[in-house]
Every structure is written in structure tokens, then in C-alpha cells.
Amino acid sequence: MDRAKTKSRKNELDKIIGKNIRAEREKRSMSREELAETLDLTISHMGLIERGERGATAVTLEKLSNTFNIQIDGLFKAKDRTSERASTALGGREKDDSAAISRSKIAAMTANLTKEQLDLVIQLIKGLSRLRD
Secondary structure, three states: OOHHHHHHHHHHHHHHHHHHHHHHHHHOOOOHHHHHHHHOOOHHHHHHHHOOOOOOOHHHHHHHHHHHOOOHHHHHOOOOHHHHHHHHHOOOOHHHOHHHHHHHHHHHHHOOOOHHHHHHHHHHHHHHHHHHO
8 A cells, every 4th residue: 555545544544533432432421521631631632533633542542442441443433323323213222321321431530540549449339339228
């Protein structure tokens, strides 16, 4: 593949990845600021990635995969927005599932915590669940 075709394909992939990142972020009701903080990026850099104006690094893609709890290759696939809307109209509940959204937000907020910090979060959740009983 010549350089021009390679650059064109890179630009195309950057746009697809950016759209998919934005879709995943919005599906989880996360702000760009929240996601940028989770990934240790600036908000403006996050915007460049979402618009496909800048490519995401391998490390950022790995963090996104962990944050969204998805396979990395899912970020590379062009989505058919028509079938996505149809699925939602026919009862696709993922977007409206507030528990799933909450779990995604918790995953995003805890993605960069140390083991000790995660242990404290787990203890807190266990304590809260005991209060509920």
C-alpha cells in the first residue's frame, strides 16, 4: 500500500474509532471531561480523538477497552446507525438500563485506582450493601 493510501486509511480509521468512542461514552451518560480524566487526557485531546482529528494510542485504546468493558476491535468497526436505531426501537434496553450505566460509570471512575484504593472501594460497597439488608 502506498503512503497516500495508508494515510487515507489511517484517517478513515481515526474517524470510525472516534465515533465509536463517542457513542460508547454517550451510551454510558459520561461527559467528555469524565472520560478524559479516566484516560489521563486533556478534554481538548479527547475531543480531537472523538472527532477523528487525532488517533488514539495503543495505551489509550487499552484503557478505553477496560473502561467501557468492550473488546478493542469493537472500536474499529463502522457501525450501521440505522440498524442501531431499529434495535433500540424494537426494545433494545441497553441505553435505558440505568444499572448498566451506573456500572460503567463505576468502572470508569475506578479504572486508574491502585489495588489498595480498589480494596477500600470494595469495603465501602460491602458496607453499603449491609445497610440495605
